[in-house]
Amino acid sequence: RAKAQGGGGYVLFDRGMHEEALRRLDLELDLRRALEKEQFEAYYQPIVRVKDGRLTGFEALVRWNHPERGLISPAEFIPLAEENGLIVHIGRWMLRAACQQMRQWQLAFPRRPALTVSVNLSARQLLHPEVLAEIRRTLRETGLSPRHLKLEITESAMMENAERAIELLEALKRTRLKLMLDDFGTGYSSLSYLHRLPIDALKVDRSFVMHMHERAEDCSFVETIVDLAHKLGREVVCEGVELPEQAALLRSLGVEYAQGFLYSRPVTAAQAEMLIIEDAQRGR
Numbered sequence: 001r002a003k004a005q006g007g008g009g010y011v012l013f014d015r016g017m018h019e020e021a022l023r024r025l026d027l028e029l030d031l032r033r034a035l036e037k038e039q040f041e042a043y044y045q046p047i048v049r050v051k052d053g054r055l056t057g058f059e060a061l062v063r064w065n066h067p068e069r070g071l072i073s074p075a076e077f078i079p080l081a082e083e084n085g086l087i088v089h090i091g092r093w094m095l096r097a098a099c100q101q102m103r104q105w106q107l108a109f110p111r112r113p114a115l116t117v118s119v120n121l122s123a124r125q126l127l128h129p130e131v132l133a134e135i136r137r138t139l140r141e142t143g144l145s146p147r148h149l150k151l152e153i154t155e156s157a158m159m160e161n162a163e164r165a166i167e168l169l170e171a172l173k174r175t176r177l178k179l180m181l182d183d184f185g186t187g188y189s190s191l192s193y194l195h196r197l198p199i200d201a202l203k204v205d206r207s208f209v210m211h212m213h214e215r216a217e218d219c220s221f222v223e224t225i226v227d228l229a230h231k232l233g234r235e236v237v238c239e240g241v242e243l244p245e246q247a248a249l250l251r252s253l254g255v256e257y258a259q260g261f262l263y264s265r266p267v268t269a270a271q272a273e274m275l276i277i278e279d280a281q282r283g284r
């Protein structure tokens with residue numbers, strides 16, 4: 001939409017572009033203050049065991065309660081935070097919030113099998129020199145056992161610096177937490193790395209699950225990933241499950257875990273607690 005003007009080489013922005021640039025700048029300034037103003041909130045989306053639909057844990061997903069714009073989706077501000085480095089601070093806050101919350105639930109519901117919490121780690125965080133020490137400290141200070149923490153790392157974040165990522169993942173594995181490869185299938189080079197990555201599970205991206213029930217190729221794709229994962233001794237989580245038909249297919253393919261609107265949208269901590277109680281009642 002920017003028009004280069006003749007030979008002068010300067011660029012004229014149209015009104016729409018100008019407004020977009022201002023909006024972005026505004027958002028960035030607000031984002032810088034959002035942490036101190038406590039505008040972030042952790043939402044929780046259930047992850048269920050496919051074979052019986054039982055609750056096994058939650059993925060923690062950040063939400064921004066903007067005073068004027070309302071709830072802003074991470075799709076809008078995470079890329080911005082990645083660029084300007086704020087993601088390191090937001091991620092640190094999320095990790096602590098999620099670990100604290102899970103520890104609290106475990107203490108509140110001591111009789112049910114322990115739930116796990118999954119936290120997303122961005123590329124920027126992965127390459128941060130203090131990340132390992134910080135994760136260890138957070139576990140120690142919140143009292144959550146590393147066995148109950150899962151870190152989700154996307155294929156593309158991993159590939160930004162694969163050698164370095166593998167080293168860090170190996171160090172993380174030694175602390176005995178679980179590692180998940182997020183949005184699997186959307187990156188490109190990881191197939192050749194898969195056997196070298198010390199990950200516990202693959203999270204198959206929603207874009208493949210979405211059409212499984214109506215497109216045979218998509219179903220074959222998921223089937224192939226599941227077989228590969230199982231042959232390598234990894235488990236599989238499918239994200240974006242919205243329909244019972246999709247869940248039935250996942251069951252027939254032997255997928256271990258599923259996540260999606262069929263079970264629940266991401267909800268507040270208080271609503272998540274109700275889901276824990278409901279699940280406990282089903283189990284008796």
Ligand code: C2E
Pocket residue numbers: 045060061062073074075078087091094120121122152182183206239240241242259260261262266
């Ligand atoms: P993700 O880690 O792949 O998280 C799954 C996303 O899929 C979530 O979007 C979730 O709400 C959405 N989802 C789950 N089930 C369904 C479904 O059945 N249908 C549809 N249409 N969508 C579903 P959300 O919460 O908007 O987060 C988007 C992305 O933002 C996440 O993708 C993750 O990459 C990033 N993100 C969220 N929270 C954090 C965070 O604390 N740190 C970092 N680094 N990234 C985060």
Ligand code: MG
Pocket residue numbers: 059120152182
């Ligand atoms: Mg994730």
Ligand code: MG
Pocket residue numbers: 182183203205239
């Ligand atoms: Mg994902």
Ligand code: MG
Pocket residue numbers: 183205206239
């Ligand atoms: Mg995704």
